[in-house]
Amino acid sequence: MALVEAIILAVLAASTPLLIAATGELVAERSGVLNLGVEGMMIVGAACGFAGAWLTGSIFIGALFGIVAGMLMSLVFALMTLGLAVNQVATGLALTILGIGLSGLIGAGFVGERITPAAHLAIPVLTDIPLIGRVLFGEDGFVYFSIALIVGVWWFLYRTRAGLILRACGDNHVSAHALGYPVLRIRTFAVMFGGACAGLAGAYLPLAYTPFFIPGMTAGRGWIALALVVFSSWRPGRLVVGAYLFGAVTILQLHAQGWGVGIPSQFMSALPYLATVIVLVLISRARTGGSTAPAALGTVFVPDR
């Protein structure tokens, strides 16, 4: 029993950064922008988040630092790809490389420092319920926020006019422009939202997951978040399922090693990507027309004036 609870708790903790980062990227991609710099924005978010928390002693301010850092990174990306119409793939990759270097620089002075990690919710009685108590009522704030975030994004995309306009930009930017929507401005906001989420997801790592900062601590989670968006076929509902599934695989991999199961850990690490490929194949077989991905995803748009 205790082991099951421990595993669930571990899965939730491992999934939360994936969910937050992927939610942001989903919004950006739905507007038609492919930002491959998630890993870079996350790692800068982690370094700045830790710095903020260490300097102020507040996890909340640390998280804000992470958000702002991710946003600034994404602004660089937006300036390049939307302002100057540079290729999005190349810029995204460059952003990741930049982020890894920058985070090392910012975080260098903080390596070896420790902070008090984010507090977990504690409600008398409820939190003490066996098995589900700590899972439902004993998490840290990030976990609850991530769920609110994805629900909010779903509501925004499918229930608000602004969300409809954002999806329209991702489907056909020429038409959106012809109808008078400021495609580039909308995309800039979407990219910045993606950056904020990536920064927060990165900050989660040193603020809640492990209470210290080490260079490169995102360890490829940004790439998994990108795969996750594709896995979800750009739908918020499936994104939640995918995030917990991918998180579970990560945890399973650790336990499998502990139990001495004879599956190479490299295979387990590759599972999220393998699952993404399989899902892509299944989707393209099941769908008969239209496109699953936002039709304008990754394409450059220069309005004529």
Added chain:
Amino acid sequence: MLDPTPDGQHSDKSPLLRTIGLSKRYGDFLANDCIDIDIWPREIHALLGENGAGKSTLVKAIYGLIQPSAGEIHWQGERIVLSGPSEARRRGIGMVFQHFSLFDNLTVAENVALGLDGKESFKDMSARLEQVSKTYGLPLDPRREVWQLSVGERQRIEIVRALMQDPKFLILDEPTAVLTPQEADQLFIVLERLKAEGRAILYISHKLEEVKRLCDTATILRGGKKVETCNPRRETAGSLARMMVGGEVKEVKAVSGRKTTVPRLVVNDLSLAPAEAHGVRLEHISFELKGGEILGIAGVAGNGQDELFAALSGERLAKDPGTVVIEGIAAGHLSITQRRKLGAAFVPEERLGHGTAPRMRLSENALLTGHAASGMVHRGFIDTAATLRTVDRATETFDVRKAKRDPEAASLSGGNLQKFIVGREILRNPAVLVVSQPTWGVDAGAAAVIRQALLDLAAAGAAVLVTSQDLDELAEIADRIAVMFHGKLSAPLSASEASREKLGLLMGGSSLEPKEVAHAAGA
């Protein structure tokens, strides 16, 4: 009947919209040069001109999509500077685009919502959508996604979307290019009704007969300048065309004494399940096409023409090889390349994305269809000089106008790209040419060149199959005309007996069953 707006007499004091010296410059290129135009209420005003004459630029400026470089726009007597289309819509200017401004992966209702200012709830908007579409006889299912719809239905969305803004002034950019005569007639009824409601309409079209029938005033543009404003009813199609072109338009002439030879394309009882959920099932299609003959296939878009094209071109394979016979060889199971080697050539409807790869150069696009049988590839290596020669020959023979020798396909205007595509295939001297919508959205000059090329090809002994929604075009070039409806092909009628009425009936799904035929025979 009295003309409500005889020349020079308008019941209103000032025009609804007036442009004064409107100019738009792109670099060195003057797309619009000092254009003055007056639009009055209760007026259907035609805007005529060849491709590249500056019609689209002018309406984009009026709709606030681009800012004019010089000149003024006056709306209801007051000078305005439009910040964008949403302001234009707010003031009562609506627009129906030629290349639809629709979102394929969104539903009809969502597409309409995007064209409105969003002040009403989605639910109210959907209800009003159904009401407007019913009032004007433009039926739409709000829940379907656009990619599932035919071209005609897509245009309906655009029109309904514009009407829902209750515009005082509506711009339509070549609305009938993709419609059947009946659909066009329905549209004219809608337009007449809008006019009677006091609205003004700016109507861009290439079809001069249509303009003469519908429009009260016509403004003709040529090379970015206004040539003339006239009453089209007092002009002939010929005089309008002369003003557009600035000279005589070449008449399409059939070579007399064209002889038909052996069957070169035979389709035997071809049935094919649809490839996608909303596709059309082809049912028992049979016809025989001899060399020297042009067979026209009429029909409303989305009745199986695309599916038939795919089956003939080899984009989809038939189970039974004998269903498609090219040059006497059963080819139903053969690939596109193998069919090309048999002497067939194909021109699909969609120019960008199907007929050409938009971001590739013309020479590369020539190679894409010519690699199999035109000597452009030697031992796996591309003969770049040969591909360029093809481009040059097509350019010369078919008067393809372009900025440089070998530009990207997407940079050409629709008419010029279509001339290139048709030219590319014809220069291969095909025995069989299957061409879909050869002059879709193409100006009069280019259309004449293309039709003449098809006639000449048939005169040289090739079998030509033309799918078109333009009945005038089919009447002009086809020897026989068959109609597609719900995946079935009617028996071909000879061009002389294929009246618009008969074809219209077949296109609407009524059969010319014994009763009808007997009636026709008795008459």
